[in-house]
Amino acid sequence: MAKARTRTTVASIARRIKEGRGAGHFAEYKPWLTIHDVPSTGVVTRVLGWKSGRLHHYLSEHFELAHHYQMEWSEEVVDIREQFPLLPIEKTLFIAQKLGIRHPIDPNTKHPIVMTVDMVLTVKNGEDVSFIAHSIKPISKLNRRTLEKMQIEKQFLKEMGVEWFLITEQQINYDLVKNVEWLHSAKTLSSLGHVNKDLVNEMQPNLFNALRQSDTPLAKVTLALDKQYALPKGTCIQIVKHLIANRYWVIDMKQRVSSTLNPLIIKENNFPVGGI
Template structure:
């Protein structure tokens, strides 16, 4: 955690020495981590499906957007809390725009960060990877000072030839986010005690057929199957979520609250 009054140069030196803002995939370290600040607001740390590392989010909006990125087949890498370095260039841009540069309580300029640096497959040729910068902000919080900060960001990445954009809350698919949040922690089989690849491989055909041939709540179907197989309650439901997160099975994730649905249809992903 940052000590109050600690000079910026000292904070920046320590973070850069730790490798913050550097690397890709599992090796990437966000420039800002959830434990760098006192517990104000919503902070989340989640183990990524693709990166295998913990991702750090400073707001629920960031976490929600991250869920949609994780679920996309076009996303290769997600680097959150990405720093705009060198800081000297953002200071210069702020002067050129005649707007204040983000600073600490002492008035010292801080290293600016953007919410997400996303690496995607190329549009025409998938192997031509592209970086895209996306920053999030609820519409109600798009104040003049925020827009000034965003203009510094936009110009900084424009100079680097990197696509930059704002994601507002109205653009985020609420049903998809709810459903992804519900299944998210089931990606790793080790998260559920008593399950292993062998017994999961054995029961999945039975679960698949039972859900697709029954109009009852699929949660009740799973609980019934738990009894049939001698599993702890919730095991078969976890398996369904595990199959969905790993995209071995698919269903309409845009439905309103999958947890409440009856007669859902599962498909095997080819």
Template sequence: MSKIRSSNSIASIQRKIKEGRGQGHFSEYKPWLTVHDVPSIGIVTRILGWKSGRLHHYLSEHFELAHHYQMEWSEQVIDIREQFPLLPLDKTLYIAQKLGIKHPTDPKNKLPIIMTTDMLLTVKQEESIKFIAHSIKPSKKLTKRVVEKLQIEKEFFKDQKIEWALITERQINYNLVRNVEWLHNAKNNDKLSNHHINSLEENLYCAIQQSEKPLAKVTREQDELFGLPSGYCIQIVKYLIANRYWIVDMTHLIQPTLQSMIILENRFPMGGILF
């Protein structure tokens, strides 16, 4: 459920459908609402997705973004579609009437709006694919009216035979979120040399495993040892963790300037990565 501008006329809805809003998968998906469709007040975020390869649009405070980081890290989730529209409009109007709930309307023109769910996830389970809808709200914002709107969402997806869940702060692991945020720009880091990743991985692994110094200090020493720009080796470390070559406990907050790092498993291939 999202804040929107007064542009919910039939013509506007038809225009968005023609533009492909709410359609497609992965890089082809276009959210029903983007950061350009919301009022200037409040916090909006665009972030390049690992799984989708496109910019994701989050229209509320950082709560939705936090859950995005969790879903980016999940190996079961293969696609994230934010601001997914509940179409056709007649469907949610019918559900609202059946439940005895007032359907959301545009505050300016009083027309019924196209409702959206915060995320529609594509989830791989063994050999099958399923969809799961997530509505994301902090507990303090679950007013009676918000809960009514969530009931419409839940019933909509129930009719579609799609699992629906409400995500609050209780379902967010903030250590994991901060760790993925720290790693996020490193997964596809084109500033790193393929040669350096392959040739330095073993040295970095041994240096980190054998030292009780903070991670940042160990990697800085490796930068100096190999004549590399300051900060280069820690970027390699982030790349290796982000791509799951090095396995660490992501539920434990990584504090590179304060703590050493424990690498639970090294999956880096013999002979290095083939690029």
């Protein structure tokens, strides 16, 4: 049986606020809406964040997840908070009235819903920390009603001192997105099973030299090294992913990596001399 969307009432809003929804940073943050709050027929995704150390909940198509991967790779972005609530609700109601726009309501209860912005990013530039909001929508879905609701979002955030941006497919580099997705599970050694620091330290120079001297596809080189060093199949490519994910090796992330078709071009090797 399909799961019904949670109904909006005064009590349900109060309950979510009491639960700490929309509060906190990093691992402590709780999004206003999670995948448990939407119908199961929708396309939803959970992904463990590099920066936050928690599961992120994305409720729409792959579009929000694609932008999440871009923001994971950005060195300026230090935290990502999705489904950020615009509270108190009285403020969005006032802004909607001032702009002459209908405030979103729950179609079942007719109660005004708590509006959310897709992402609020914590951005660090030197010692300066600021917040930026992103609404993420494909151009095909920017109809009149969606744009009206975005006006409320933008005004609310402006009054909070938070800059707001619209993200469409024109702002998404899908080569970068696919590369981060490819690397994502290899960021931490704890996710790589038998791969530990000692093995990474031992294999890094062997991998670097083999790849630098080869014009054959990445997968072929790593499989050969797995065999040469009697490692379980797939070990060396996981180490390569870990090295790139942690920026020990610098590659052109805006150029799609094809491990079975192309050699890996390493632009810089920043691996610590004493190992990790």
